[in-house]
Each structure stands twice: as C-alpha cells, then as structure tokens.
Amino acid sequence: MRRFFFDLLVGNIVKIDPGGMIFEQAGATFIVADEMAKHLFVWRDDLRDRDAWIRVRDAGGNEIYRSPVWAENAEKVGWDQA
Secondary structure, three states, rough: OOOEEEEEEEOOEEEEOOOEEEOOOHHHHHHHHHHHHHHHHHHOOHHHOEEEEEEEEEOOOOOEEEOOOOOOOOOOOOOOOO
C-alpha cells in the first residue's frame, strides 16, 4: 500500500495535504480526486470561477493527477486534455 496526497491548488496558492491517504493502486486516487473536485464545485462557489484543482502526489512528491474543480462544467476540460 502506498500513501498519496491530495493538495488544493487555487491560482498560485497551494494548500498542502499534510497526511495523505493510503491506497493499494494509484488509479483509485483519480476517482477520489474527481469526487473531491465535484464536492468543492458544489459547496465552494468561491472556487468555481478560479483556477482551482485537486492535485494528487505520490509519496515521492511527484504529481500523478489533477482534477479541476470545474469538472461538472462542460465548457472546460481537464488539464490533460487542454
């Protein structure tokens, strides 16, 4: 099992996840990041019109995934599709 961290990026501000979560497979973290982003989209309207992301990092600090907070907005695409 490996530890992954879910940071919140808003523009040039980064809120680091200090504890992370343990997952057996890295792919599961993509689902969790997407759900976090959807939750923020619904409950944090102050993040909707800003460049806000959930960033997934592995224990080595390498970014492995990003999920945009605007994920439910069809006009915008994910960072890997831009």
